[in-house]
Amino acid sequence: xxxxxxxxxxxxxxxxxxxxxxxxxxxxxxxxxxxxxxxxxxxxxxxxxxxxxxxxxxxxxxxxxxxxxxxxxxxxxxxxxxxxxxxxxxxxxxxxxxxxxxxxxxxxxxxxxxxxxxxxxxxxxxxxxxxxxxxxxxxxxxxxxxxxxxxxxxxxxxxxxxxxxxxxxxxxxxxxxxxxxxxxxxxxxxxxxxxxxxxxxxxxxxxxxxxxxxxxxxxxxxxxxxxxxxxxxxxxxxxxxxxxxxxxxxxxxxxxxxxxxxxxxxxxxxxxxxxxxxxxxxxxxxxxxxxxxxxxxxxxxxxxxxxxxxx
Amino acid sequence: xxxxxxxxxxxxxxxxxxxxxxxxxxxxxxxxxxxxxxxxxxxxxxxxxxxxxxxxxxxxxxxxxxxxxxxxxxxxxxxxxxxxxxxxxxxxxxxxxxxxxxxxxxxxxxxxxxxxxxxxxxxxxxxxxxxxxxxxxxxxxxxxxxxxxxxxxxxxxxxxxxxxxxxxxxxxxxxxxxxxxxxxxxxxxxxxxxxxxxxxxxxxxxxxxxxxxxxxxxxxxxxxxxxxxxxxxxxxxxxxxxxxxxxxxxxxxxxxxxxxxxxxxxxxxxxxxxxxxxxxxxxxxxxxxxxxxxxxxxxxxxxxxxxxxxxxxxxxxxxxxxxxxxxxxxx
Numbered sequence: 001x002x003x004x005x006x007x008x009x010x011x012x013x014x015x016x017x018x019x020x021x022x023x024x025x026x027x028x029x030x031x032x033x034x035x036x037x038x039x040x041x042x043x044x045x046x047x048x049x050x051x052x053x054x055x056x057x058x059x060x061x062x063x064x065x066x067x068x069x070x071x072x073x074x075x076x077x078x079x080x081x082x083x084x085x086x087x088x089x090x091x092x093x094x095x096x097x098x099x100x101x102x103x104x105x106x107x108x109x110x111x112x113x114x115x116x117x118x119x120x121x122x123x124x125x126x127x128x129x130x131x132x133x134x135x136x137x138x139x140x141x142x143x144x145x146x147x148x149x150x151x152x153x154x155x156x157x158x159x160x161x162x163x164x165x166x167x168x169x170x171x172x173x174x175x176x177x178x179x180x181x182x183x184x185x186x187x188x189x190x191x192x193x194x195x196x197x198x199x200x201x202x203x204x205x206x207x208x209x210x211x212x213x214x215x216x217x218x219x220x221x222x223x224x225x226x227x228x229x230x231x232x233x234x235x236x237x238x239x240x241x242x243x244x245x246x247x248x249x250x251x252x253x254x255x256x257x258x259x260x261x262x263x264x265x266x267x268x269x270x271x272x273x274x275x276x277x278x279x280x281x282x283x284x285x286x287x288x289x290x291x292x293x294x295x296x297x298x299x300x301x302x303x304x305x306x307x308x309x310x311x
Numbered sequence: 312x313x314x315x316x317x318x319x320x321x322x323x324x325x326x327x328x329x330x331x332x333x334x335x336x337x338x339x340x341x342x343x344x345x346x347x348x349x350x351x352x353x354x355x356x357x358x359x360x361x362x363x364x365x366x367x368x369x370x371x372x373x374x375x376x377x378x379x380x381x382x383x384x385x386x387x388x389x390x391x392x393x394x395x396x397x398x399x400x401x402x403x404x405x406x407x408x409x410x411x412x413x414x415x416x417x418x419x420x421x422x423x424x425x426x427x428x429x430x431x432x433x434x435x436x437x438x439x440x441x442x443x444x445x446x447x448x449x450x451x452x453x454x455x456x457x458x459x460x461x462x463x464x465x466x467x468x469x470x471x472x473x474x475x476x477x478x479x480x481x482x483x484x485x486x487x488x489x490x491x492x493x494x495x496x497x498x499x500x501x502x503x504x505x506x507x508x509x510x511x512x513x514x515x516x517x518x519x520x521x522x523x524x525x526x527x528x529x530x531x532x533x534x535x536x537x538x539x540x541x542x543x544x545x546x547x548x549x550x551x552x553x554x555x556x557x558x559x560x561x562x563x564x565x566x567x568x569x570x571x572x573x574x575x576x577x578x579x580x581x582x583x584x585x586x587x588x589x590x591x592x593x594x595x596x597x598x599x600x601x602x603x604x605x606x607x608x609x610x611x612x613x614x615x616x617x618x619x620x621x622x623x624x625x626x627x628x629x630x631x632x633x634x635x636x637x638x639x640x641x642x
Contacts, residue, residue, distance in 0.1 A: 095427065097429065099427060100599055103602070105597040105598070105600030108593050108600070112591065112593045228433060228434060279441075280445060282437075282441045283438045285434075285435040286438035289608050290435060294431075
């Protein structure tokens, strides 16, 4: 491979990382504040993609506007879900299996409602943007839609950082993440904070789902591979940190993009180089998930801050 | 209505035997192929449900990854039969390979606790499915076909499935009343406390995982022989892992008869609903899961017990499900 091709792949990996970050960040805030591993995140991603599709087909709305509209819609939806289901779960410092199975059951319901409404054929959103590309030099070309999606995801991450650092809601979220008991003592309404947080997490999931729907074709089973990717990302990022998510997204995106170009040396009648066949590429996030959980349960940051040990 | 303790002990022994006798002599009444097929599937799924319950219910380690063992059992049996061995040798081989795989999976993942273990099992099952989809010797994603000479014998399939579920019930009962079962329950209550009183949680979990995997592999082999054709998107599917987990949760976690009840309900519901509304059944299971988590963690068995307890005022019900699901003891 030439240097130009590497540069091309690197650019694609970074663009992918932007979407991955937007996709995983909703899961991080929910985990951080409520200690819930939100398996229904996959369902919200799927609904987000279909939301953009419906907006596009019925109202001829550009999917990027569909994605932006998804934010308030899913914010409300998330608050309703929290009010009806999630708030009955017992409070806990560590994730409980009850929360895991509850969200999982809800995901099953969402997914199969998707099958009921939209059938199981693959859908995709095609706009003029999808087929045009920006050319840099001779051999690098990037589809415009990827650029637009990346920009939207980046803006959203910045907005989230502002909410997180500058508003009272953000402060109460951070307080809940750091110490829920102390937060209660200083007057943080944890019920309200977790309701808003769940809404925010769902809003991000819907937004990211709409963005992913612009890039890939989707069916009601759409969220599953992305759910595990989100989980890899937030574990890499240390589970509770929003900036860690950006780092985790970059690591995963780069690994996935370059996985088929990394040579494994293999000795068989002299040295051979073995490349991962592209059909095995989906294994990367799943294998990475197990490896990361085992070796870096506190995320990448633990590599720098303390000696790592097997959990 | 209060039943004396010794009568109750006899009932506990006799009722399952009566059920078994009824199942064994049922074909004599000529109930039709459809009923036999439905009971066959119910027995296969109940076996996996009991197997899952050994790890998930008794030891408290919830796994989404049992489809791996089911699929491995199916493929091993098929490959052994293809190589000219008897199907029964194939079933044993399937169980052995599944148990072997359980060590490979368990050695790293049992270092994780609670939800991290759960998430890791999702990763494992997805990775295995992708690999099986691409493996050449099993025909990849296009599936595998078993060719067996002679006429199709539904009754032979039926009896092997009944034998498997009987084995699973016996194994569950023996483990539940043994010292090993006590160790598993101690691990579920508090892993550190169990380690402090001389239980090695890591090793115990590995062994129960292997037993559960062997039973699941056996069920997979029996299923595969009757189905005669299967593919990774079917036996290794995430959905299969979900179903295996849903049955004991619906029936009642941590007991011997809860998973059986769950398997029975599942077999009936599946037969009636999945044909007419192919996508509705998972929605029903999802809603059931939500309701069970929020309202009755002990499952259907717990519900029955609660109805029964109103009259007897004894039998405080199991706290197992409470512990597994909520991470608390109800004492």
